[in-house]
Amino acid sequence: MDVVSYFQSYEGYFWEWGTDEDIPDSSGYNKNNFLYIPNAGTISYRVYLIEILKELADQGFPPFGSLLLVLYAVQENYLNLDAVILHINKAENKLPKRITDDIISASKFLGHLNKLKPSFKKGQNKIILLKTIFKNCHNQLSEVNSKLIIKIFEINPTKLSEAAGHFKVTLSVIDRDIKTLALLHERFPTTESIIEEMKDFVDIPELQDEVIEEETTIETDTDFIQELIEEPKTFQVGSLIQRIWSGLKIPMRHLSPGEQPIGGVSDMTNKGDFSRMLLSEFANEDEVFMNRVANNEALYIQREIPPEENVFERIILIDTSLRNWGTPKVLAFASAIAVIKHPKAHSECKVFALGQNSIPINLDKVEEVIDHLNLVSPVLEVSQSLEKFFSEEHKEKDLEVFFITNQENLSNQKLQKVIHENRDRLKFLVTTSAEGELNFYKHHKGTRKHVQKIMLPLQELWANPPKRNQKGENNNSPRSKKADVPLNYPILFPTSKNRIATFLYEGEFFILSSKKQLLKTYLSDNYYNKNYYDQYKIHRGCEVLFEDISVRPKGQFALAKNKQQQFILCHYQPDKKLISKLNLNTKEYSELNLSGHKIPHQHKLTYFDKNFYLHQIEIPYNYRINIDGDISLEETFDKVNEMDKNNSKVETELNKLNNIGVKILNNFNNVGINSEFGLVISNHELTKNYDNSLVFYRNKYPMKISAQQNKNRFTFSEGSEIIADSRGMLTFKSSHQNVPEFYIPSTEVGYLALASHIEFGGSEYYLPETTLLKIRKMEDMMLDYLEPFIHQIVEYGTEN
Structure with a gap:
């Protein structure tokens, strides 16, 4: 197959070559520089398409029509795949049943591609996706033939003009393109099967997140909101966010030009060049025509603009002055998190607390929200720090700033002056009140416009605050997050048999x-x-x-x-x-x-x-x-x-x-202190043996004090913690400041070790080959670390 045959277009088929005179091409041939589907949209510009084909040349090109359908299906903006299938059905008056059946399978496969997450359809991952699905596909060209097509095109790109001439479409052309996709549907019957195959094709961090191991928990934005609601210290903030979402009308992101609707009525405008004017306008009489042009009533067609990055940087400023304390401040943080974590918000957002100065803060974790809710500045109003923020710290023009403050603060003349002088960059003003009223204002063309008012029923939303879990009660909520563990510890891991x-x-x-x-x-x-x-x-x-x-x-x-x-x-x-x-x-x-x-x-x-x-x-x-x-x-x-x-x-x-390895405890539960004051892990008691060695034996005594479980973290009522690592290690953190953090391996049989960051005792099996740890007797290590850890829990903990 040569260049012309591969790129050949057909009369009445679903795709065509088009020319955009405003898009230059480095090859020097500026005609036939993009491909589109009539009445549906653009598929791709030729420059980008050639780069994709160069990537696919090593394994051979798929049929050109199959590739175009896949490229159209993986576009991020809304796609009308039904219109494409309709084009294919109309290409011939009556298609045989085998082709119509293949069309159904092909459309299902394209639907699976369309449902893939955006991260799989961008940049290098998009190339990997194409390589994965088209590897050894039906009707594939040879590697030699594929590279020859690219080489001939680069030498003589004008040969493409021969391919742009329409031939009558035949059943063999339709069958070639559709059969390939129908067979791919058999190979990839689900979206998950495509992801799994991509994972095997190459090691991609983005893909690893898609295949979740049993113990992994993904923390989504809605999960984070639920965590705020379940935590008593952030309950008031968390309970407001979804109610704010339901009424919020401000734009969550700016669509880049490449994401705007293309084609049809949505792509018409009353301003443009004469070359873009609808031909129907020239049918008017001269006087009518000139009148329509002069009054901006004539209709023009906009060309597609290549995608551009959103140039606006979104920043939220939260007033932490004395006048914004209490309920207004709770509403301020709830409003900020509602904007940041909104399901349609895809761009990053920076947050600053305004007081005497502007302090950058993060609101991605419950602990961070708790800490920042306690921020309070001794100033009465923040006009000085707000002016400094715009005049000294952020002079750039491409900002979209939200300023959240108490409604009463707007009466301050200094603050009014700063807001007015920076209204071109301070796009949104949000005011709060002690009664639960939120007002959103937008600065547009120098004037402030009231966008909306949200009245939050605080008494109703805050009626049922959560209670802290009773001591010893397990918290196995799927929303809870595992405690982080390091790659390695001061001592070695036990070696598994597997x-x-x-x-x-x-x-x-x-x-x-x-x-x-x-x-x-x-x-x-x-x-x-x-x-x-x-x-x-x-x-x-x-x-x-x-x-x-x-x-x-x-x-x-x-x-x-x-x-x-x-x-x-x-x-x-x-x-x-x-x-x-x-x-x-x-x-x-x-x-x-x-x-x-x-x-x-x-x-x-x-x-x-x-x-x-x-x-x-x-x-x-x-x-x-x-x-x-x-x-x-x-x-x-x-x-x-x-x-x-x-x-x-x-x-x-x-x-x-050979035959080395030990049995590792990795199914952790039932952690606590038994009636004989022994530490119990998963029904195994840490016991000092007759020779002062440390071992795990089956627990024979009833539990006296139980720890509360949150995934792999076990917390006692007085604050001491045990963090379990399923690879075979336990981390002990005492609430007593004089007991250092220490580690014990979690193996069912054999002598154990106990180590801190400076000392080691026990079995040499766990001693690194090169170490600076001070070697001590095991009985001394237990006396200085394990026994004080247990004593602190027994002395100050709550019994079952």
Whole structure:
């Protein structure tokens, strides 16, 4: 297929080439520079389309009509897909049933694409989406043919004029475009299946958020509002926000020019160039025509403007003076959060508290709202700080400022003067009152206009404030958020038995765990009895190097470092005939399809002499895979014997890691103090053994004091906390300021350790290879840390 055949348009088909004379093209050919669907809208400008095709050339082009339908479906603004399908149905008088059935499947697939979140359809993610769905698609052009089309177009872009001439559409053309999408619907029957395939295609942080693990909680804006309502200190603010949302009429964001309606009546205007005037206007008599033009009554067509970023920066100023204290201040914060967290608000918003000075604040967490509600300035009014904000701190013109203050403050002449002088940038003025009245004013063309009044029934909304949970009561609300845990602790994690692969690289041991973490571990070389060492291996715990590695657990793995000392994970999937590399530091990913290579089934992936290899023992050849750069494969006959010897040694060393690992407590519940004053975690009591070691035994005594659970945080009534990390660690935070924070591993069997940031006691299994921790006896560590922690709870906590 050549350039003309691929870009060929057809009479009566759903898309056409168009020319926008105001959009220059670097190729020098300015005609046929965009594609559109009649009576529906623009699909894409040619410049952007060519860039997309260059990205797709490596895997081969899909049918051109299929690509255009997908590009139209992934546009963010409202799309009339029904109008497109109607065009296709009208292309032929009567379509056979197989094509009409395919049209139904194709439209469902386009609907799935249209429902994807905007983050999947922007920038590089959009390219990844196109590569994912069109990989090995039906009617796909070869890589060689695709690259040739791009090359010929770049040499002679005027050949496109031949493709713009209309041919009569045929059933084969419709079938080619629609069949491809219908088969894609079979491959991707849901929106989730598209997301899952994209996740496998490459490691993208935005996509990782879409596939949620069981323990993960997403904190949306509505969840945040609910948290405000459930917290007694912010209940008054939170309970007002949804009521304000229901009546709020101010614009939540400015549509950029590229998001305005395109085509039809919505795109007509009474001002413009003569070249844009409707032809029907010229049908009027000369006198009528001139009169319509002079009175701005003639109709013009606006051209589509390429999307632009919203240039306005939205800022909210909250008055914290003495006159805005009490109920007006509660209304002020509720109004600010209502604007920031409005479901239709997509742009970032900065917030400042105005007092003696302007102080930047955040209102994204409940704790932040509590802290800032207590802000109060000793000044009576804020005219001075407001003037300074505009004249010294923010001189730029492209601001959209909200100023929220008490209605009574507007009578102050100084404040009135500052507001009037800065009315071009102070777009909205919001006033509050002790009776629950909110007034919204807008400055437009130098005048202040009253937009709306909202009367909040405070007595009704504040009638049922929440009560604090009773001590020991569990709070398992899905809206509650997990306590953050660090990547590593002063001591090592216990090593789980579940793992995907183990590696030996330059004398160091690494484990790819089933939780998709890269762990580093080691075996102690500080031994005196070799027989004992060979039998028990003196294993140690592990530290986490990387988490959330995007990798399938099936296949073979090898690990190495590149020249920049970054970790490279190589993955070989014989069943898929696929080999890939992932840079764990930068997340760069590359893969290679091995379908054209006849690789013996017994070849295994291994690392040797600064390269990865596919190798089989006693076979005189292997395949070398580079570590640096994009992945490539090269057949070689080098160093086969040396590789066999090295692999044997590596296997012997890795066997030392076999059968190691402990059972980790990760289903945490029932935390508290039992009747014998022992600390209980998930029905296991922390007990001092006969040799002063610390172990977990099954609890045999009734609970006396229970902790309140909020996800992985367990809080006692007097304020002490235990934070559980499902990877195998417990963090202890006492309410007594003289008891430092300390850590204990959470394993069901074996001797435990206890460590702070400066001291360590217990099993050496948890001691890092290099550490500055001071080594102490376990009985002393328990005396200084664990016992005071328990004593504080027993002394001041509330019993069940």
